[in-house]
Amino acid sequence: MRRLSLLLPLALLAACQSGGGGDTAAEVAPAIPTMQRLVQQLSSDEFEGRAPGTAGEKKTLDLLVAEFSKLGLQPGNNGSWFQDVPLVEITAKNVSPLTFTGGKATVSAAYGPEMVVGTYRSDGKRIDIKDSPVVFVGYGINAPEKNWNDYAGVDVKGKTVVILVNDPDYENEGLTGPFSGRAMTYYGRWTYKFEEAARQGAAAAIIVHDTVPAAYGWNVVQSSWTGPQQVADSANANADQSAAIGWISNDKAKALMASAGQDLVALTAAARKSGFRAVDLGVRASVAFDNQIRKHMSKNVVALLPGTTQKDEYVLYTAHWDHLGRCEKAPDGDDICNGAIDNATGTAALVALAEANVKAGPTTRSQVFLAVTAEESGLLGAQYYAANPVFPLAKTVAGVNMDALSMAGPAKNVVVIGKGKSDLDTYLERALAVDNRVATIEPTPEKGFYYRSDHFAFARKGVPMLYFEGGDDLISGGRAAGEAAAKDYEANRYHGPKDEYDPNWNWDGVAADLKLYYRVGRSLATTTEWPNWVTGDEFRAIRDKSREGAARK
Template sequence: MAIKKVLVVSRFTMLPSFVRLAIVLSPFTFAADAASPKVKAAAEPSVDTMKSVVLEISSDAYEGRAPGGPGEDKTIAYLVQHFARLGLKPGNNGSWFQNVPLVEINAKNVSALSFTGGKTPVSAAYGPEMVIGTYRTTQPHIDVKDSPVVFVGYGINAPEKGWNDYAGLDVKGKTVVILVNDPDYETEGLTGPFNGRAMTYYGRWTYKYEEAARQGAAAAIIVHDTVPAAYGWNVVQSSWTGAQHVADSADGNAGQSAAIGWVQKDKAAALFASAGLDLEAQMAAAKKPGFKAVPLTGVVANVSFDNEFRKHSSKNVVALLPGKTRPDEYVLYSAHWDHLGRCEAAPDGDDICNGAVDNATGTAALVALAEANVKAGPTDRSQIFLAVTAEESGLLGSAYYGDNPVFPFARTVGGVNMDALSVAGLAKNVVVIGKGKSQLDAYLDRALAAQGRVATQEPTPEKGYYYRSDHFSFAKHGLPMLYFEGGEDLVKGGTAAGMAAAEDYTKNRYHGPKDEYDPNWDWSGVQADLNLYYTVGRDLANSSDWPNWVDGDEFRGIRDKDRAGQ
């Protein structure tokens, strides 16, 4: 879901899923016992191929596939070997790679985050109680000293909604304490100043830091709360400690806050109590229109740490299957190949975050889809297979491609993004992230109908999954992208089994050392979803359609302007 490699706590509290596409799916029915549903495609993508790819790139030999290390070298070489053997073409002007300039930052000698000047001093230890870092790439020492503390609610400045948590406030040199998510995330429906229960980009932690920097804050600290964050502290800790990556820039990101991080909620409660305030009462007040920021009178923050920097170019892998009649029109498949590398060790000492589900499965899907498309023969339009880097650092690889597209977005028809496919078994549904946003939904609906399955809305729109994977980087540039996850209504066990599997993954494996390949995984859902991706992709690549965002969507204007020039 991103600073540096920072937590892009990418998406999933429900076990995410694999997206598959089949050129022709034979009817799919759920038998009474639903034990062995048949999902066939004319040139069905191979789950065996997927298994071999996932097993390989999630092994300890790849050291968690961190950008800029030996794990990257092995991963991209492995992908190129597969794409070349299949007969795909290097997609970037004769090269398989698009260089993505990054800076790796290692924080050293991190002090506690301390608050003094209140009734009692409060201190949060690095790791178990708080995490801290910086976007600044030319500042070897960060020292936030005696910085006045201000609670800015949800840290939102949204003029179009008449909402400004920074109204009348000067936070230059100050430390702002911020709540995660939107003010109306607890709303039952989807109406409210910030779309009710459905998170907007204003709710993402990435936005919180962006706005704090625009306001001139010296430090920005988000209060971790499991429900609105959509993940536990274990995810924050494993994602924000160790080597981090940020996009390189000419000014070294000098305009960013000096320090950004998270603090455990109980520590935030102690901080507020030291200032004579009640955290829960202030959180409730922050949900209401007209909220005014609250200075923690007399309280100042202190934190310091050293930074070691290494500039390097990570790589997006770009493979092309040329079209036979309209090769200058493109359909895009995307998945991120990276993960967290070495991370906070498990109790058994294992410190490699292998990222088997997240996202060796999506990367393997790219290979399986490329293989199936080669076997079926080229489509009218060209097909792009894009494996991006540094998703776990804040969608950095896809963002770089979005700003520097190898293939013009005006000539790219649309695409599908695959992130963390579900290995919990076959589901009767798929969950579409951003359902109803674009005309690509119709392609998916047709493919699902052939399987006897359905598309459903996100059951947890407050978690903001739409803004937590690489499709968002392309949507921002107007490109219609389809992103769905394996559904929670499993053929074997129903919704209860699906939610239990999702909870188990989030709690015990997501962004941790135990996200490892398991020979006992149930691949039936992967096969069905993979066929969907294949069908949607080939239908799109053989059509003359140019699907758009629906009228009124936030990205419609960008797409219309882009296409108007063609």
């Protein structure tokens, strides 16, 4: 395991107390009034939920450019503040029920309360899945390196596959098992399951919802998957993807299995074991819907604070500016998913951190403040930047990602998503030591947060990225209070119309966490070190190869 020199931490800790790295200026605390003003504005009804390709996007971009310009930052993309991200907005219309026939009884699931369905295909053609044979493929995983293939011995071309969410071993108490036990791997994410189903030639892929392994209730699925959906544009209009993708409620999935003479609980238990073989359910699926297509150019915002002596080396700050726009109505009729916590807080934090760094003065390395689009649609803006970087990834030192800052109040800890993966843990530990706080592992690794925010797009390309959440061990109320706050947000506000600005929020925890982002970023921007992934990490070889290429140039 590679770690930074043991001689560095004391020197850097002292420097961190005065700003970070080799910085001798006094620490400049990011301004909470700036945060409050911007979060309130970004999450107002005027911005209509900040969906890509809407008037809300333009208002968001205009606001960010005005703020970065006022601070004296430079447009980061060859004189432009923007990086174009080609997207396609697809809105399902005239959606029929998803019906299963040929079993003991016809099972019909209604669009919205019992199933959601859409498509990645962007040619605008009507999707019509008719009498498609249905195959239960367990967790839908094909992992040769783990000697695991849920598609072994079955041909699903042109068929409908029904898939379980998460990994086969998510219920393990510890972090050991073929798929890391409780810690979700990428094989557990819904994105992977749709990708693999497409590779197998499935006409339709339907995931069975279950609140615990999915990490959110059906209300989140319904609000997130109905209405306009964003997909990446492609030359082939995503013709290689399954025609229909979606989710089915757990109750309807149980009814489907019963109609097919099967039991969902028993099938799930079988699917958790190595050697599971897919089950032809002997029923046929039908669903149809029209697609309203609108191609548009969304935008990432790229702001640059140039460095001094190492200006061609870059430290990255990321946050997604988008949210869901108009979504499923709340009981009071409110249909704007304002996204105050998710992620007006992170977007505002970008500006507050830029403001603090400008006040503190330039660092040796350049700092990039990147607000990305379409995170809610599958990290599309971050993935586009990672595939088309404005600044070479081999010259990008590392980054910190900010998503959904916690308003639960000050905590004794922070929860690190992906703790132990990279040398960035050392930077964070130094920053925490200033305030006598600690870093802890995530208490719910089965929720797969590592794969659910923008840092993942950069990690896959080898760039070390730090992502942490507000602590769950609150100064007032301890872990019980932290857990209660997290559950309340997830159940009542996450991806819903009630994620709104609250003038009574306690900002003390955010203020403390912003100082950590500042210290870590400032340290990275004022050292000559190149942090890496630890030996054996899945991203280490990618980083090593890119750095070798940079050294040869």
